Amino acid sequence: NAGVTQTPKFQVLKTGQSMTLQCAQDMNHNSMYWYRQDPGMGLRLIYYSASEGTTDKGEVPNGYNVSRLNKREFSLRLESAAPSQTSVYFCASSPARQGRGYTFGSGTRLTVV
């Protein structure tokens, strides 16, 4: 089925380790996003990419980097993981910059110990 695919689904990291969360969409959407969801906090935007080759910071970008590798793929990197980055991460895409009709992936549950 068409949609947004995130890998991995689960990950445990030690403090200071690095990792990259992968996201790919096959809907030919221009815009892609990374959100994190924490208990009682809703979803908060980390970074977004309005089109291939462009990325911008969202509400909570500190400690993260992103790469829009091509139109399909948008990765999120944690260079030095911290316990505060324990969260569920969602990637999303939308056809237009205005963010309407987001399609979300199923999430990556990350625990930093």
Next chain:
Amino acid sequence: DQQVKQNSPSLSVQEGRISILNCDYTNSMFDYFLWYKKYPAEGPTFLISISSIKDKNEDGRFTVFLNKSAKHLSLHIVPSQPGDSAVYFCAALDSGGGADGLTFGKGTHLIIQP
């Protein structure tokens, strides 16, 4: 400062009755509003949206009402069904703003009682 507020963390409704989920916002530049539904261990899925030029949008059992003067919107589900049990997120967008991305509320956990 929270720009989209869902003040009820949870709501319990009897099957067959109406569920009303509320959302308030503070940013007067928001001009597009959406509701997302989320089951455990899944990503949110789009439910219904409304533009600020309208005050009501209906899609089957789901209706969203927008009161711009009060900066308030609500989602009505009627009749409520067991499969409606989920977390519902209200989201808003300033389509003319420099930044992209939706601003989400904290969510309301709807529980449909049999």
